[in-house]
Amino acid sequence: MIQILSLVLLGAILFFVFLKIAIQGPSASAPDSSAVLAVRQMVHLDGLSFAGGQRLLDDREFQMLNATAELREVAALYRKERQALALVWISLLLGDVHGLWRFRRFLVRSGVPATLHDEIQILSDALQAMVFLSFLRVIVLTFGPFAFSGAARNAQGMVEKMSNASAHVLDRLPRHGWPEIERNWHKGLA
Secondary structure, three states: OHHHHHHHHHHHHHHHHHHHHHHOOOOOOOOOHHHHHHHHHHHOOHHHHOOOHHHHOOOHHHHHHHOOHHHHHHHHHHHHHHHHHHHHHHHHHHHHHHHHHHHHHHHHHOOOOOOHHHHHHHHHHHHHHHHHHHHHHHHHHHHOOOOOOOHHHHHHHHHHHHHHHHHHHHOOOOHHHHHHHHHHHHHHHO
């Protein structure tokens, strides 16, 4: 009985999290573009740098192949390969979330000022991104790469939001200190 209640509670929480994600629009204040570029250079966001995420989960090409009887075998192979690529991309996005989380912690440990609200916001963004991307991975594994095609924009948007939050923190430092932050960050990764 307790297990059922906990699953119902988890389902309700996930429902409201995804509802919030669907309703939530783009952030009101974008960080300085040089800070965003600096974060992307320092953290190496492989999943976010992939520009074809929306096309990766789009089923138009698959439907076109599948509509012709002679190409159905090719369509099945295409679907299987697209599923593998989608799973790799989702894994890269999850890696980006983890990298941005570590980078954000590194910045705060390095003395960059951050408020409690900033910390709660980044924790919330990271948890939402990890839950959403994990959910997307399960959907792609279970139903194929085309079942949730509109999710690509949301997935990239969540990682971009974390990247922008890290850029906001980095932007609090003087620009002449950024190379030192980058050296220390890469030294800590080695």
